Amino acid sequence: MIAEAMRTAEQKFGRLGAELGQEARLGMPVLDFLRLQEMLQPSTFVDAERVFREIRMVKSPAETERIRQICRITSESFAALPGLLRIGDTEWSACRRLQLDLALRGAHRAPHLTGVSGYNGYTNINTGPTGRVLEAGDVLIIDAGCCVDNYWCDFNRNFAFGNASDPVLRAYRSLFMATEAGLAAVRPGQGTSDVFAAMCSVLSGDGTPGGTVGRMGHGIGLLAPEPPSVNATDTTVLRPGMVITLEPSISYTAPGKNGQAERRIMVHEENLVVTEDGAELLTARTPAELPIVR
Secondary structure, X not given: OHHHHHHHOOOOOOEEEEOOOOOOOOOOOHHHHHHHHHHOOOOEEEEOHHHHHHHHHEOOHHHHHHHHHHHHHHHHHHHHHHHHOOOOOEHHHHHHHHHHHHHHXXXXXXXXXXXXXXXXXXXXXXXXXXXXXXOOOEEEEEEEEEEEOOEEEEEEEEEEEOOOOHHHHHHHHHHHHHHHHHHHHOOOOOEHHHHHHHHHHHHHHOOOOEOOOOOOOEEOOOOOOEEEEOOOOXXXXXXXXXXXXXXXXXXXXXXXXXXXXXXXXXXXOEEEEEOOOOEEEOOOOOOOOOOEEO
């Protein structure tokens, strides 16, 4: 069926564009792709990633509506999660409860739920969940990649258990204000590097180094992540219809369980669409104060 559709399409140069470049993922079994190449000879496949990148960065209203839907579902599940958690849960059980709630609210898939925790904060965001038991003084981050009709959301939320120390509360507040600055900087004509700089300026002013993961956001759509990248060197100009994340991160020190100062990180993330005059949040804004599970 794919071969027939391609044969009937108007051809000028006998070349078929496909996303074969950086971060591209083949959406079919490799053997099927090789068979398709044989069936379409003498036409050949060439890398058209740069063409597709420009097209896909700007979403249609229908595409944005699907992302808005999954952002709403996931925001509602995150808002309900503190009432489902208890001290003594594990990272695994916390993520399973969120995954079940997402399914009940209408998410089609939620395959990317990363839960990481630690005393007074965490040291990475990509290795969990594990069977680690959540205790008083812990901070848990869950990063949720979920989809409706193959369109993705990608954002996280932080939760403290029992209590939150001053370093944790300061880090959370700094990230909240950095995200506010990023939201204010998003408008057509601005570069993604300008948005990055706006968030960095807040974190630098608070004396907390920012950008611990190398960038502070990225595009989302049929993939999470997609181009562009919100970093210091990406000069992509924002246009209405682009859907991106804001993902500021900071590094801070806090007492470990042995009382010695230890390095911790914290990350916030929101999803938004660029509008004609600014930005529309697609996620429900994270609470201004860190949620605490009692």
